[in-house]
Amino acid sequence: MAFTLRRLLASIPVVLGVTIIAFLLIHMVPGNPAQAMLFGSNASPAQIAALNKQLGLTLPLWEQYWNFIVQLLHGDLGNSFVTHNTVAHELLSRTPSTLALTGAAMLVAIVIGVPLGLVAGIRPNSLLDNIARVVSFIGVAVPYFFLALLLVLVVALQFNLVPAIDDGSPTALILPAISLGWGYAAILTRLIRGRVIEEYRSDYVRSARARGCSETRVLLGHVFRNSSIPAITMIGLQFGNILTGAAVTEVIFGRPGVGSFLATSITTKNIPVVQGAIVLIGIGYIVINLLVDLVVGVVDPRTRLATAAA
Amino acid sequence: MTTASLARTLTATRRRRSAQRASIVTSIAMILMIMLVAAILVAPGLFAHVSPLFNGTDSLAAPSANHIFGTDQLGRDVFSRVIYGARPVLLASLGGVLLATLAGVAIGIVGGVAPRIISVVVMRIVDMLLALPVLLIALILIATIGSGVNSIILALGVAYTPGFARVVEASVRKLRSIEYVEAAKVFGSSGLRTAFRHLLPNLVTEVVVMASSAIGWAVLTATTLSFLGLGVQLPNPDWGSDLAAGATSLSTAWWLSTFPGLAITVTILIANFAGDWVMTLIDPTGRRTRTKFRPLGGLRTGMPAAQAIAPEEPVALDPAETPASEERA
Numbered sequence A: 001m002a003f004t005l006r007r008l009l010a011s012i013p014v015v016l017g018v019t020i021i022a023f024l025l026i027h028m029v030p031g032n033p034a035q036a037m038l039f040g041s042n043a044s045p046a047q048i049a050a051l052n053k054q055l056g057l058t059l060p061l062w063e064q065y066w067n068f069i070v071q072l073l074h075g076d077l078g079n080s081f082v083t084h085n086t087v088a089h090e091l092l093s094r095t096p097s098t099l100a101l102t103g104a105a106m107l108v109a110i111v112i113g114v115p116l117g118l119v120a121g122i123r124p125n126s127l128l129d130n131i132a133r134v135v136s137f138i139g140v141a142v143p144y145f146f147l148a149l150l151l152v153l154v155v156a157l158q159f160n161l162v163p164a165i166d167d168g169s170p171t172a173l174i175l176p177a178i179s180l181g182w183g184y185a186a187i188l189t190r191l192i193r194g195r196v197i198e199e200y201r202s203d204y205v206r207s208a209r210a211r212g213c214s215e216t217r218v219l220l221g222h223v224f225r226n227s228s229i230p231a232i233t234m235i236g237l238q239f240g241n242i243l244t245g246a247a248v249t250e251v252i253f254g255r256p257g258v259g260s261f262l263a264t265s266i267t268t269k270n271i272p273v274v275q276g277a278i279v280l281i282g283i284g285y286i287v288i289n290l291l292v293d294l295v296v297g298v299v300d301p302r303t304r305l306a307t308a309a310a
Numbered sequence B: 001m002t003t004a005s006l007a008r009t010l011t012a013t014r015r016r017r018s019a020q021r022a023s024i025v026t027s028i029a030m031i032l033m034i035m036l037v038a039a040i041l042v043a044p045g046l047f048a049h050v051s052p053l054f055n056g057t058d059s060l061a062a063p064s065a066n067h068i069f070g071t072d073q074l075g076r077d078v079f080s081r082v083i084y085g086a087r088p089v090l091l092a093s094l095g096g097v098l099l100a101t102l103a104g105v106a107i108g109i110v111g112g113v114a115p116r117i118i119s120v121v122v123m124r125i126v127d128m129l130l131a132l133p134v135l136l137i138a139l140i141l142i143a144t145i146g147s148g149v150n151s152i153i154l155a156l157g158v159a160y161t162p163g164f165a166r167v168v169e170a171s172v173r174k175l176r177s178i179e180y181v182e183a184a185k186v187f188g189s190s191g192l193r194t195a196f197r198h199l200l201p202n203l204v205t206e207v208v209v210m211a212s213s214a215i216g217w218a219v220l221t222a223t224t225l226s227f228l229g230l231g232v233q234l235p236n237p238d239w240g241s242d243l244a245a246g247a248t249s250l251s252t253a254w255w256l257s258t259f260p261g262l263a264i265t266v267t268i269l270i271a272n273f274a275g276d277w278v279m280t281l282i283d284p285t286g287r288r289t290r291t292k293f294r295p296l297g298g299l300r301t302g303m304p305a306a307q308a309i310a311p312e313e314p315v316a317l318d319p320a321e322t323p324a325s326e327e328r329a
Helices: A002-028 A033-037 A045-054 A063-075 A087-122 A127-141 A145-157 A170-200 A201-211 A215-253 A259-267 A271-299 A301-309 B001-041 B079-115 B116-130 B134-143 B149-176 B179-186 B192-228 B239-247 B254-282 B292-298 B321-328
Strands: none
Touching: A002 A063, A002 A271, A002 B116, A033 B116, A063 A145, A063 A201, A063 B239, A087 A127, A087 A215, A087 A301, A087 B292, A127 A170, A127 B254, A145 A170, A145 A215, A145 B239, A145 B254, A201 A215, A215 A259, A215 A271, A215 B134, A215 B192, A259 A271, A259 B134, A271 B001, A271 B134, B001 B134, B001 B254, B079 B116, B079 B149, B079 B192, B079 B239, B079 B254, B116 B292, B134 B149, B134 B192, B149 B179, B149 B192, B179 B192, B239 B254
């Protein structure tokens, strides 16, 4: 319980930091927001000044930040410069699509990475280990956006197995998920393979065998359980990278998600949307990491003690 | 001496010899590879005889003897664009890693030796940045400073700095309690002098290994950013933006995006191999008895084991993870 509480407290400054970065963004961008909002409408300086006042940009900085936080807590992230809808609405309507892609990519990574890493670690230098090596070799070196294009070229355009561009059907999720998840499957395979080999050499595996445990028991009860801890940590750490990687994958496959929305908003300088997306992705990432740490704490009580000592 | 032990000694010698030979071959291959990359960077004209901006007569020609990688919609030679496109990508990723290394070492040392109030504030900021995905940090920066190669260098630099700073800070903390650093302090060496004379040389190995393993990731991030249209602007050649431009005509002209994509893949592979090579050259675990890398060879004494370095993920270092792995070790 104390561990959970301490971990929760530790993430508060990070959440505040994310909101500060998001808040400062509007001031760091060259030109002022009112100008950007009235862009192309031939606004007079007086109109711009009026809008600045209306947006609260003339207040002292800390007061602006306070207003930003208060609005944020009410779920108000301002309005998009382009469509003038609320940012919260625009982001939330795109969230399910991104979450589906992230989840599917994570599933691909786990379904390929965990068994492959296990068999490769149990029998190093076997045929399966070599297959694992090829898979992780491709996964680490081929950028996911290039892998996506290759998959579209072969699977969608040559063989017409699945749609190349998102059409809303569940099969349209297959290619984006594979191209995004493969790289993380490769990282996971390498990690688990290394851990399994190491765990087999450990003292407790030897004493478990000496006690007469069956090999299945040794594998599941000792080797797998202990090598799953760094794997869970890794999966959690990679979540944020998959989330941002989804931005690129969404652009390629024409999926209407948060990532592609963020990318276009950056090029069009649609600052409220960028702010909202940063807060959304940043806090999502922090929450996932928090959950991962709590899960690891349950699986491996040693980490709880280690955090307490630190 | 029994026959069995003699046979064992012989096998061991043979194995050591073949390992030596293998390491010499890898070193030669790596040096040639690095020279080739340098040549492409300095004098791309040696490899590509057509300007990457020259609009030829035959547009969208498939790969042939004339244009080994084919031509694009405006008849520009794809091979030439791939060769000239290396420059922005490598500049951005090498520059970004260099910037991150310098900034990371500086911040790490400050975090390690500065008075507590400063170091806590600095490392809190580092932790906060570490808690954000690298690509997100890079995107935020580019949103503020605009697109272009220089922006990508800066974005990569800032995004990768926290990872370096964290590891350097941890090492500095360990080094501070080592006898000769304490002795230097007792003899009245100033903080700055201690940092330069005693801390910095001991960090070199670790930092070099980290930087070399970060390059592959930097190439990926840099090309991702230019793929999103935030780097070099068309018509100038760049792997990421060429790949994105070719993606629209994937079904009719596969060569437009395939070759820039292959170039990125090969570059990441070379970067990863080079990283592994550097790591075996300056192996901190001392598995290899001889060190070929002379300038760094003498600095291995008293080096804390670089346990915090994960070659797969140089940046995502969970602060909660480090004490756990220490305890396990």
